[in-house]
Each structure stands twice: as C-alpha cells, then as structure tokens.
Amino acid sequence: MVLCAGASQPPQSSQTLLAGVGDSSRASLSSGNEGGRYELTPERRALLNTIRYAEGTWKDGEDKGYQIMYGGGQFQDLSRHPERVIVKRYTSAAAGAYQFLPKTWKGVAQELRLSSFEPRHQDQAALHLAERRGALDEIDRQGLTKDAMAKLAPEWASFPTKAGHSAYGQPVKSHQELASFYSSNLRQLRNQLGA
Structure with missing residues (x-):
C-alpha cells in the first residue's frame, strides 16, 4: 500500500501541466514502452502524472519527484528504493514518484524484473499496480x-473511495480535483504530440 506524502495543492496551470511531458516523459511517450511491459500512451502518462499530483510528488512535472520520500525529503541513489522510515504526522518508508512502500516495491520489482528505482521503472511499477487493481x-x-x-x-491513500474518503483515513483529493x-x-x- 502507498501512503499519501503530500499536502493538498491547488490545480496546476496549463503551463505547468506541460512539464509532465518533460525530458523523460516525452521520451517515454514517443517510444512506446521503453522495453517495459506497459506502453506509455497519453492516457497512461496522464494517469501517472495524476497519481504524482495526488501523492504530492508532482513537483511541477519535474523528474525530481521520483526522488521524494514521505514527508518531502529527497534521496539521491536511484539504484534501489531508499527504505528509510520517516516519522511525521504518520510513519512511513514510502518513496518515489508513486510513494512505494519497500515491500510493495520489492514485490513489483521482482514481478517485472526491474533492476533499479529509476523513473522509467517507477512508471512501469505504478502501471502494474493500477492493472492489478483492475483500473x-x-x-x-x-x-x-470515479470507479x-x-x-x-x-x-494510493490520496485517491478517494466511491464515498470520497481515503481508504486509510489520510488526506485525500476529491474526485473532481483529480x-x-x-x-x-x-x-x-x-496537444504536445499533435494527436
């Protein structure tokens, strides 16, 4: 399970949204699945960006969101999950753009044969979790x-249940905002891709 790391933020401007197709994202969109199981279509990239927004790791679409730990601190080594427990309002070792817990990351990385915690692997793992949840x-x-x-x-604790609440009693984004x-x-x- 992934725990929410971010505080509520206002929706980003359209200029900021373009950052989601920045350096690594643009490459991922233009080249399909980058050797991973999941193709990065515009719909899937928008989903990934929305998860990052909800989890507080959007960081204006910049790749530094992939190096965020629960609580907002950063780590540098993308060769593996940092596995650092942080105590703030909650206690969590969640890290990365999608705030993976170490156990979740280890399981998904093994299933998908991911060799590092680099952005493209985090993207593939998040899509895998979305597929496993039937979404x-x-x-x-x-x-x-809404479904x-x-x-x-x-x-992702920052995503609302059908009733509009977090499945874990944590801060949650509204259906409408997401x-x-x-x-x-x-x-x-x-628009960026001319589709």
Whole structure:
C-alpha cells in the first residue's frame, strides 16, 4: 500500500501541466514502452502524472519527484528504493514518484524484473499496480472515472473511495480535483504530440 506524502495543492496551470511531458516523459511517450511491459500512451502518462499530483510528488512535472520520500525529503541513489522510515504526522518508508512502500516495491520489482528505482521503472511499477487493481483497462477506455479512482484508492491513500474518503483515513483529493487534473494533463499531452 502507498501512503499519501503530500499536502493538498491547488490545480496546476496549463503551463505547468506541460512539464509532465518533460525530458523523460516525452521520451517515454514517443517510444512506446521503453522495453517495459506497459506502453506509455497519453492516457497512461496522464494517469501517472495524476497519481504524482495526488501523492504530492508532482513537483511541477519535474523528474525530481521520483526522488521524494514521505514527508518531502529527497534521496539521491536511484539504484534501489531508499527504505528509510520517516516519522511525521504518520510513519512511513514510502518513496518515489508513486510513494512505494519497500515491500510493495520489492514485490513489483521482482514481478517485472526491474533492476533499479529509476523513473522509467517507477512508471512501469505504478502501471502494474493500477492493472492489478483492475483500473488500467477502464482508464484506457474511459479515462479517470470515479470507479477507476475507487479501484486505485486501496493502493494510493490520496485517491478517494466511491464515498470520497481515503481508504486509510489520510488526506485525500476529491474526485473532481483529480478528474480535472487528469483531463487537463491529457489534453496537454495530446496537444504536445499533435494527436
């Protein structure tokens, strides 16, 4: 399970949303799946960016969000999960763009044969978790619906259940805020690619 690391933030401007197709994201979108199991379509990149936004690791779309630990501190070594327990309002060892707990990361990294904690591997792992929760196909077909958010809520505490609450009693983004961020980001990604 992933614990929310970020405080509530206002929706980003359209200029900021473009940052989601910055250096590594643009390369990932243009080259399909980068050798991973999951292709990075605009819909999937918008989902990943929305998870980062919800988890507080969006950082204006910059790659430094991939080096964030629970509580906002940064780590430098992307060869592996930092596995550092941080005590703030909650106690967590969540890290990376998608705030993976060490046990979750180890399991997914083993399943997908991921050799490091670098951004493209974190992206693949997050998509794998979304698929395991039964949300990825729905997002591919219909976008980020309330049902898809509810399926992701047990994985990411910042995502709302159908009732609009966190599955873990933590701060949560609203359905409307996440849907708005996803739609705006997807529109920007598609425009960037000329789709």
